Amino acid sequence: MWFFTAPKIVFGAGAIEFLASLPTKKAMIVCDRFLAEQGTYKPVQEQLEKAGASVKVFGEVEPEPHITTVSSGLKIARAFEPDTIVGLGGGSAMDMAKAIYALYERPDLTIYDLTPIVDLNLGKKARLIQVPTTSGTGAETTWATIITEGEGGRKLELAHRDLIAQWAVLDPMFPSSMPPKLTADTGADALAHSIESISSQWSNPFSDAMGMKAVDTIFRYLPKAVKGQPVPSEVREELHLAAAMAGLSFGNAQIGIGHALGHAFGSVFKVPHGRTVGLFLPYHIEFNFAAARDKFARLSPVLGDSTVRNARDLSAKVRSLWDQIGMSKTIPEATKVTEKEFEEKLPELVERADSSTGLVANARVPTSQELERILRAAWSGAPVDF
Ligand SMILES: [Fe+2]
Known part of the structure; x- marks a missing residue:
């Protein structure tokens, strides 16, 4: 039921x-x-x-x-x-x-x-x-x-x-009065909600419908909302509806490892939510792709034919969107934390991510070593093959 x-x-x-x-x-x-x-x-x-x-x-x-x-x-x-x-x-x-x-x-x-x-x-x-x-x-x-x-x-x-x-x-x-940086951060959060819920174990036809519409709208309009001066009102309206649709999607299907890592990182280093979940969204895709290949493939018609053949296709698409809107792709871009501080906090980050409810319906259960591997990769922003 x-x-x-x-x-x-x-x-x-x-x-x-x-x-x-x-x-x-x-x-x-x-x-x-x-x-x-x-x-x-x-x-x-x-x-x-x-x-x-x-x-x-x-x-x-x-x-x-x-x-x-x-x-x-x-x-x-x-x-x-x-x-x-x-x-x-x-x-x-x-x-x-x-x-x-x-x-x-x-x-x-x-x-x-x-x-x-x-x-x-x-x-x-x-x-x-x-x-x-x-x-x-x-x-x-x-x-x-x-x-x-x-x-x-x-x-x-x-x-x-x-x-x-x-x-x-x-x-x-x-x-309509959101500055470009806030527009980018919040739009990245909405995209993470959509993609994480579509790949969730609890995704369902209703949550997918909302998530796919949100992904389509965000890829189409978010760069215009960040770069537009002024931003056309229809662009603001489309993104406002997309954020609510993304909420309906993950509210009924759950988020995943991207948010588990984002919550952990954001709470330890006090980084805005959208920036941290944006940082980890490409890794959510790379980690889960093999376990949720058919679910990610549903995004192909939304993102263009044969776009989503493998994890790297989709994570590259997200990283390219991040380039267009000035979103951080590495930890040093997202925060002023030093490499030493980051290394010291790694065990706590892994522990916090591991106990997050974001993992409850994630397509794969990560080990502590895999969580650490993703966190280390995010320092340089390098893609990871799982
Ligand atoms: Fe979020």
Whole structure:
């Protein structure tokens, strides 16, 4: 038995106006500090007020959101008692909104209960709406939330079907102000979601359909979005939809070793998520190709006839896209870490990647030696044959 789960999706120019049509009395907007300072939440607030709601803004979300911020937001939610919670921003803000929403609904639970095996039964007090401002994380359509705990930056990889928003509002107005570097990083993340989910053991016809459309769109439009001055609005819109489709793909089929390594590397060396998963995407392909040849071959018609004959064909295609958009292909390009620091941290990187949920449905189970081999190869960016 298989499931395909998704929020209801409102998309296109002016999609944000949908919020004015919702019966809402009290709405809480969860966003990061930068968006709060820039006033990016104001168009959302305006639409909610048109619906007759009083609005509270919780603009305290930090990158890699911490469990203590969940507590702060929850305190506000419990005092304010919203009937609508809106996550506004990139993955951090939307993940935070999921965690606050769940624990506001269920004060009897702790954050550690947000797993697929617990019956959450949410939606009794409020609705969750996600409004992404970047085109990459797919958090607006997925069931996962990543929250950091402790001093060492340990990541809690939480997930439950009830954490999927009731509505995802995809308005290209928000990503239109993304600078080229952020456009490249977030677009690389969306491509990694698509390719990793297509090659996952849990890929299925619905997730494949979403993933393949996203791959096609990203290869077609991401260079234009990074280089365009200004970026045509249809390009922004296509990529905004592709990121949500990539989210639907991996949200229903899982990510893989590329994200396992990316999460490990990003948490140890504090590198933006899209840059690290972009770094490891070519290795995801090279490591998994033999085990998931038929799945990768589905990308042939998307990328051009007979493109995907072997691992090197496809990984070269990704590396070529990275060249076009200025994405890092080696560790020294992605971060200032020295070779000595990298060598010292190698055992921890291997251990973190090895324990990541990103490996649960990966096409092959890597050994510690294979994880280390990929990490070492990423120092120079050299392809690896498996
Ligand atoms: Fe990602």
